[in-house]
Amino acid sequence: MSSYRVAGKGRVDTGKPVDFTFDGKTYQGGVGDTVASALLAHGEHLMGRSFKYHRPRGAVAAGSEEPNALIGTRRGPGRFEPNTRATMQEIWPGLETQSQNKFPSLKFDVGAVNDAAYMMFSAGFYYKTFMWPRSFWDKVYEPFIRQAAGLGVSPTEEDPDHYASRYLHCDVLIVGTGPAGLAAAKVAAQDGLKVVIVDEHSEAGGTLLSEPQAKIDGTPAWDWLSATLAELKATGVKVMTRTTAIGYYHQNFVGLCERVTDHLSALPDDTPRERMWRVRAKRVILAQGALEKPLVFHGNDRPGVMLAGSAQTYLNRFGVLVGKSPAVITSHDSAWFAAFDLADSGAKVQVIADTRAEVDADLIAGAKSRGIPVKLSHTVTATSGRLRVKSVRLNPVDGGSVGAGSNVTCDALLMSGGWTPSLHLFSHTKGSLTWDTDLTTFLPNETPEDCIIAGASRGLWGIEAALKDGVTAGEQTLDALDRAASGTHSYAVENDRAGTGVTHKELLTDKSPGKAKAFVDYQNDVTAKDLRLAVREGMRSIEHVKRYTTNGMATDQGKMSNINGLNIAADALGKPQPKVGLTTFRPPYTPTTFGAFAGYHRGEHFEVTRKTQIDGWARENGAVFEPVGQWSRAWYFPKPGEDMETAVRRECVTTRNSVGIFDASTLGKIEVKGPDAVEFMNRMYTNPWTKLGIGRCRYGLLLGDDGFIRDDGVIGRFGQDLFHVTTTTGGAARVLNMMEDYLQTEWPDLNVWLTSTTENWSTIALNGPNAARLLAPLVEGIDINDEDFQHMSCAEVTVAGMPARLFRLSFTGEIGFEINVPAPMGRQLWEALWAAGQAYDITAYGTETMHVLRAEKGYIIVGQDTDGTVTPQDCGMGWAIGKAKPDFVGKRGLMRPDLVAKGRKHLVGLLTEDDSKLEEGAQIVFDPNQPKPMTMVGHVTSSYQSDAVGQPIALALVAGGHDKMGETVYIPMPDRTIKAKITSTVFLDPENTRLKIAKES
Amino acid sequence: MLLIHCPYCKETLPESEFTYAGQAHIVRPEMPSEQTDAQWEEFLFLRANPKGPHYERWRHFHGCGRFFNAVRDTVSDKFLTTYPANTPKPDLESLIGDAE
Amino acid sequence: MLHPVSQHQPGVLVASVAAQVSLCAPVARLSLRAKGDVTPLTGAFGVSLPSGIGTCAETDRLSAVRLGPDEWLMKAEVDDLPAILSAGERLYDTLPHSLVDVSGREVTLELSGPKVLDLLTLGMARDPEMIPVGDARRLNFDGVTVLLWRKAEDRFEMDIWHSFAPHILSLLKTGVAELAAEV
């Protein structure tokens, strides 16, 4: 047995040894140990270096509030996590851990020179030190800060674990399994009520785990605990351990992070490392207990200086003496009990020093009976010991003046500055707090949530008080749920340790206050001196003091430092604490992994990826994909050896020379049906629809009421009351939402309905001079020629044996068709067309070629050539506006003064003088010789190589562009300035001769 | 995540089923072309930004698909009420009374 | 994973002791929109259209759910589709409505097993237990709008638009295995 382990104490099973390593050295603990308790069992207090000064640090606490003992944990490749609390990480065989912020070793660290340069690093040092000279920033300051800043090191490999998330609905959620939480759960556990109780620790019990001496209704605390847990589970209460309530959000929505496998040596299959529970509870009971405050004195951060309550926990829960000859300094009764427990387990307690002049006679008697020297009205002014405390200097205080000190040798120093209710989750609810002068702390007041806070978290000390308050909370909760409590619950507790105490700012010292390193925030290395300096330098609000000093801004969110910091700042300001105020606690309660937040949404499942029915064929045929909105679309289809440019040029040329096939299934489709369909279309789109014949289709332009282009697409009329609307791929959901909005809220009188049919159809486009020749033999129901099925027609036909809605339209300038078949038939149709197309050397093409072909014809892509500030006139599409219509969405908007003003940016074509391809997004100027910054008059929206045109083409928005045809503009690039000529947007076949189907001879 | 009562489905449901749709009770004029520039500007651009109860629109996007109106307190983020589109503004005084 | 889900054979896609996910055979699907008194449509389709949003009505060849104030969805035998469409057509002049064949739009997955309620909590913020047996709800499942029918205490059907089905199925597969590991 390791030398600090006490036989017969604690809940660790030392009969089941567990080997793990810390900084490469193997240590043995038992099942139930944390890394901290196992190291302490070997007498190892030194567990890390501090963040700023690299001072040696040990565990100061035993729970998740631990600021110092942060370690890296490793479980093979990819499974490294920094900044884990050694006090929370359970050991398992093979666990590798390492200390942080040290170089080259934990025991000898060169960064500790920062400690010697203490004066330089005082409050606001970032703001002051690195201000000047400016040139030092890149080379000196920033590298230095980057080296010094940040806790631990980031993992470098991809995390191989899986993370999970679930929603959980319950009637009652109880946070904390201490006496208050358990008593509340016992009351709330009723048939038909779903009760969940959670605790961040590996086992339930809270304070009870550290106080086995208590007897509840005559039963020893641990027996009562196991009986209670068994009873709760038997009544269906969900008891969750290793589960941290990280945040409390609106309407009783609480986030729980469950650590599922971090304590296991072998990872089970299909099991997540962590699971985020998103809980919606009808009622919440917060029973998070209280956190012990450190005392603030010079040398209070030396390894071996520890909270007295934590020392008690290490002894009673883990069976570990944190020292064999500890000293105690306290301002609260609770540390006396800790001292007694250690003494009773064989420790030679050197002294109990109390800052108070008077303490309860029973405590004095208890010390006396154990032979422990007592010093009342004492302060501590120093500690010694390089890597672990060796002695403490205690000085008498008389009337505010500090007398001569004497050193007391010790191997640990237990301290207690009293207790602070844990109000973190309560604060997340925007709960209000009241300052309690007697307890020198904030207590919970009112919360807007359906929540009750119970036990020590509202300032009630002792197990009996917590149990009774838990009962009350349970009863009130049942009452709120319109349930009656069954039976009465009352508790009597023997050996309870409800104590009292006083609260201090930093302790009185005989040192010059400027030299004292009395730490308030261990994790961010903030001292009492820093806080006072901040106030002297003009910080008045606690929020400013916090940011200037970084007090409470570390990953522990000031769990141990906030109240001490407030007391000192308030003293420095000469104001009462509530006038200075408390900083806001925000979620998460403890640091939470990105994995837990991401849950299932990583890798392939990172976000919704929509795929068409043709996706499989495209994959099998080597397509490269690009994301378009949520869709994954085939971008181009390279043949072996082809790069993107070669592939796209081949696809373009083949389509223009023969025929290309394109998967247009992602286009949004809306079935507009009802007696008022045409009226609705007239009101929504700029174009007139009344005279569009059945079996004809038309390009439709959709504006917002501000007059700007929102969407476009071809719309076919399949009946008097039936339109088949297509939208852009990215706009589908937005357009349907907009249409529903107008229909439901502005025109509810219209008898017309919208049905999304995007996914009902697979849509395959055929384009090219051979498109009709390819398609015609496959079509039943109509003849494919210019007489029977002219350009901009639509019909319900059969294609390759499949029912289809066939459109004749063109987004390429070639003879074009879009064939819609019921979606699951999409691949069958594609393959039929592909087979038939072999005779014409058909090419499959992707979105890039589609973009090139349409740009050659000057067809816009909404969202690429328009950006939400472009009108139809700006795009030269005034022809699409039904001027005779009394109204349509955007009609009034188009008359706005700014939209009819001169000098608006117009969409034009650009041809470069040197035949270079412009960069999309490149800015345009009229005068390349003007002084910088130049006046930018527009930008390139689309730019492609074009074999059909014979030179690269571009579309651009240029101020007054329509009036500048043939003029030259300039595109300044980093290495040169490119000259380009403004042209029409139509680069190819302006007469549309290529749309005609030649008569077959 | 808020809970929102859909006045059509008559169920109180998680916010993730809903989308926000701007301020409520802004009626598109019967004949926009007759609007002055100032009137049209008012309709198109000018919106309230109250600290406290706000009349606003939501859509039960993933559910019944209906747009509806709500009164939400922008300070507490609490919904005071929700009600169908095209129904009059509820009386604020009585709503605040109910909430307290 | 094979795309699209509709190309799988109907039957079990993934199963464990906790839950199983199966692909249902194709059916005819119709979106019905109408205002006012819809009683005449009841006669036409042979099912009395349910009145509460989320409630369902069923005959041996057809099931209908009310999705919104003016919206119903019907699932029917594939062979019955033409008859239903023409029954609607006959009523159109007297009771204008929109009846759209959306049979090609989605797939249906059947989710069942002892842990099926837990499986649903992977993706939906709503409490699945609050959906009464026999009802259906359109809702958000892992960011996707789906229609969830509760067929029995431990059996649901989820209608998913084709393009979203692989995403949903991948989550369900993870969940089926994860829940089994907990048993």
Ligand SMILES: [Zn+2]
């Ligand atoms: Zn609804």
